[in-house]
Amino acid sequence: xxxxxxxxxxxxxxxxxxxxxxxxxxxxxxxxxxxxxxxxxxxxxxxxxxxxxxxxxxxxxxxxxxxxxxxxxxxxxxxxxxxxxxxxxxxxxxxxxxxxxxxxxxxxxxxxxxxxxxxxxxxxxxxxxxxxxxxxxxxxxxxxxxxxxxxxxxxxxxxxxxxxxxxxxxxxxxxxxxxxxxxxxxxxxxxxxxxxxxxxxxxxxxxxxxxxxxxxxxxxxxxxxxxxxxxxxxxxxxxxxxxxxxxxxxxxxxxxxxxxxxxxxxxxxxxxxxxxxxxxxxxxxxxxxxxxxxxxx
Amino acid sequence: xxxxxxxxxxxxxxxxxxxxxxxxxxxxxxxxxxxxxxxxxxxxxxxxxxxxxxxxxxxxxxxxxxxxxxxxxxxxxxxxxxxxxxxxxxxxxxxxxxxxxxxxxxxxxxxxxxxxxxxxxxxxxxxxxxxxxxxxxxxxxxxxxxxxxxxxxxxxxxxxxxxxxxxxxxxxxxxxxxxxxxxxxxxxxxxxxxxxxxxxxxxxxxxxxxxxxxxxxxxxxxxxxxxxxxxxxxxxxxxxxxxxxxxxxxxxxxxxxxxxxxxxxxxxxxxxxxxxxxxxxxxxxxxxxxxxxxxxx
Numbered sequence: 026x027x028x029x030x031x032x033x034x035x036x037x038x039x040x041x042x043x044x045x046x047x048x049x050x051x052x053x054x055x056x057x058x059x060x061x062x063x064x065x066x067x068x069x070x071x072x073x074x075x076x077x078x079x080x081x082x083x084x085x086x087x088x089x090x091x092x093x094x095x096x097x098x099x100x101x102x103x104x105x106x107x108x109x110x111x112x113x114x115x116x117x118x119x120x121x122x123x124x125x126x127x128x129x130x131x132x133x134x135x136x137x138x139x140x141x142x143x144x145x146x147x148x149x150x151x152x153x154x155x156x157x158x159x160x161x162x163x164x165x166x167x168x169x170x171x172x173x174x175x176x177x178x179x180x181x182x183x184x185x186x187x188x189x190x191x192x193x194x195x196x197x198x199x200x201x202x203x204x205x206x207x208x209x210x211x212x213x214x215x216x217x218x219x220x221x222x223x224x225x226x227x228x229x230x231x232x233x234x235x236x237x238x239x240x241x242x243x244x245x246x247x248x249x250x251x252x253x254x255x256x257x258x259x260x261x262x263x264x265x266x267x268x269x270x271x272x273x274x275x276x277x278x279x280x281x282x283x284x285x286x287x288x289x290x291x292x293x294x295x296x297x298x299x300x301x302x303x304x305x306x307x308x309x310x311x312x313x314x315x316x317x318x319x320x321x322x
Numbered sequence: 323x324x325x326x327x328x329x330x331x332x333x334x335x336x337x338x339x340x341x342x343x344x345x346x347x348x349x350x351x352x353x354x355x356x357x358x359x360x361x362x363x364x365x366x367x368x369x370x371x372x373x374x375x376x377x378x379x380x381x382x383x384x385x386x387x388x389x390x391x392x393x394x395x396x397x398x399x400x401x402x403x404x405x406x407x408x409x410x411x412x413x414x415x416x417x418x419x420x421x422x423x424x425x426x427x428x429x430x431x432x433x434x435x436x437x438x439x440x441x442x443x444x445x446x447x448x449x450x451x452x453x454x455x456x457x458x459x460x461x462x463x464x465x466x467x468x469x470x471x472x473x474x475x476x477x478x479x480x481x482x483x484x485x486x487x488x489x490x491x492x493x494x495x496x497x498x499x500x501x502x503x504x505x506x507x508x509x510x511x512x513x514x515x516x517x518x519x520x521x522x523x524x525x526x527x528x529x530x531x532x533x534x535x536x537x538x539x540x541x542x543x544x545x546x547x548x549x550x551x552x553x554x555x556x557x558x559x560x561x562x563x564x565x566x567x568x569x570x571x572x573x574x575x576x577x578x579x580x581x582x583x584x585x586x587x588x589x590x591x592x593x594x595x596x597x598x599x600x601x602x603x604x605x606x607x608x609x610x611x612x613x614x615x616x617x618x619x
Contacts, residue, residue, distance in 0.1 A: 153541070153542060153543035153544075154543050154544075155543050155544075155545075157605075172543065172544075173540060173541065173542065173543065175541065205540060207540045207541070214541075217538065217540075217541035218541055220532070220533065220534070220538065220541075220546075221538055221539070221541045221542040221543070221545065221546040222541075222542070222543060222545055222546075224529075224532075225529070225545040225546050225549050226545065227582070227585055228525060228529065228549065228582075229545075229549065230585070230600070230601060230604040231578060231581045231582045231585055232521075232522070232525065232578065233604045233607050233608045233611075234581045234585075234600070234603075234604055234607075235517070235521075235574070235577050235578045235581050236517065236607070236611070237517070239607065239610040239611045239614045240614055241514065241517065241518055241611070242518070242611055242614060242615045243470060243502060243504045243514075244450070244470065244472065244504070244511075244514035244515055244517075244518045244519075245450060245470065245518040245519070246450035246451050246452050246469065246470065246518070246519060247450075247451075247452075247469075248452075248518065248519055248522040248523065248526075248552045249517075249518040249519075249522050250615075251548050251549070251551060251552065252522050252525065252526065252548070252549050252552075253608055253611075254548060254608075255545045255548065255549075256604050256605065256608045257605050257608045257609055257612070258601050258604060258605050259605075260598050260599075260601035260602040260604075260605060261598055263601055264594055264597045264598040264601060267589055267597060268589065268592055268594060268597070271589055271590075271592070274589060275586065275589060275590060277532070278582070278586050278589075280532050281528060281529065281532045282579070282582065284528045284531045284532050285524070285525075285528045285575070285579065288524055288527065288528055288531075289572065289575050292564055292565065292568055292571060292572060292575075293568075293572060295565055295568070297561055297565060300561045300564060300565070301557050301558055301561040302557075303527070303531070304527060304555050304557035304560055304561060305557040306531075307527040307530045307531055307553050307555060307557075308454075308553065308554050308555050308556075308557060310530050310531075310533070310536065311530045311550055311551075311553045311554045312554055313536040314530075314533070314536045314538070314539055314550075315554070317536045317537055317539060318539045318547075
C-alpha cells in the first residue's frame, strides 16, 4: 500500500457536510484523485464543478467506483454504513483502506468480523467535528482543523496489515487537519462519546424543551446560547445515535441526574458552604480540563 | 438632571471585571469624569494609570466620592450591594441616578422602599454579560458590546422622576454598547434569569462533576467544551446567586428534570419515532430562538 498520499485515489461515500469536508480537506491538503458517491445528483455536480472531486457516481455505480479506490471513507449514517459495508464487502480494491465516521461503534463492532472485506482493511474511525449544518454546501476544507480523531483499535486483530492500515489512516487525517488522534477500542469509544457527545446533545435538547418561549434570549448573557447551540440537531441522525448507544447513554444520564439531585438538595437546604465548595471544585476541574486540552494542541 | 452624558460625573463602586468594564465603556464611548471605589488599591492604581478613572477612593472615603457623582454604578456582590445601599442611603448627590448590577433582584426588591435614597433615584439593572475571568485586569471596553441589559421597572413607583432616571440609564447603557434593553418587574427578571443564567450554570457545573476525568476532552468535538465553559465559575458569587433565587431556580431544575426523564424514558423503550419527533421540535424551537435573537440585533 503506497504511503504517498498524493498518489492515492480516494472514494467518499456520502457527500454531505462530513463527506464533503473530507473531500475538500483532501483536495486542499493532499491532492490525489477523489471520487464521490451520493444519491443526490446536485451534491455531485456542485463538487465536480468546484473541482473538489474528479468524478461522481450514483449509488448503482458503487462497484465501479470502489474498484478504483485506495482509500474509502464511508460518510453516511451508522445503520446505512453497516448496510453499505455488508453489501460491498467484495467490491473493494485489493489492499484498500476502508473507514467510516459513525458516532457510535457498537453496531459495526458487533458484526466486525463478518463486515471485514476479504481483500481490504476495515478500520473504524470517528472525526470529532459536527454542527447544525447539513449537506455538501455546508462542507468546508477547514472543518476539521485542530479537531480530535478517534481510531478504533481491534483487540483481536493482530495482523501487520491492520497496523499499516491504521498508520495510513493516521497520516491521512493528520494531513487533513486533525490535530489529536486517539486510539481506543470500540467499547471505550462508545462510553466516552456517550458522555462528551450524546449526553451533551440530550442536555442541550432538554434545555431547549424547558424554555418557556423563544423570546427567552432577551434575558440571556450568552450562557443559554452556548449551552444549546448543539440542540439545532439533525433529528434522524441523533435518534439513531442515542438508540444505538442506549445502555451507555442511559448510564451517563443517571450519573448526571444523581449529581444534579445532589446540587438541588444543597440549594434546597441552603447549604451555602457545601455549594460553594462544590462549585470551587467544579471550577478547578474545568480549568484542569482546559489546561489538558491546551497542552495537547 | 442633565442628559448630556459627557458632562456627568460617574462613580463606580467595585472595580472588578464588571465595574472595570463599566468604567472603560464609559471612558471610551461617553467621556465625563469617572471615579471609582474599591478596597483593592492595585485596581484603583492600574485604572488611574491607564486613564480609565480620574480618581480612586478607598471604602472609608465613599461619602466623599458619592457626594460628587451624578450616576453611581454599584458593581459588587448582591448582599454587599444591599449593605452598601443601606449604609450610604443619605450620602448621594441630589437627584443622582443610583443603579446596581446584581444577578438576582429579590433581595434588593424586598427592601426596595427602605433602600431608596431620599434625594436620589434608585433604578435596579442587570447587564447581561459575564465570563470566567475576574478583576480589573480582565475588564475591557468591548465587554458589553451587543449584549442585553435589563432594567427593573418598579410597579408601585409612578413618579416622573423615576421615568427620567430610567430614561437616563437607558441612554447611558446604550451608549456603553448594550444593544437590547428590556424593562420588566423584578419578579419576572428573577424568574427568567433563574432559567437563562442560573439553571445553565447549574447544568454546566453538574456536567463537569459528572465527567470521569480531565482527559475526557480527547473525546470531544466541542460540544462538551461549549456546554461547560461557564462552569469556570466564581464560586462565592454563584453560591449567593443560587441561594438568593432559590425558589425560582429549584422550580426550573424540576422542570428540566421532568423533561430529561421524558427523554430518558423514550430512549429506554426504544421509542424511535417519539424521540425523532421530540428532537425535530427542539431543533425548530432553537432555530426560532436564533431568528428572534437576530431580528433584535
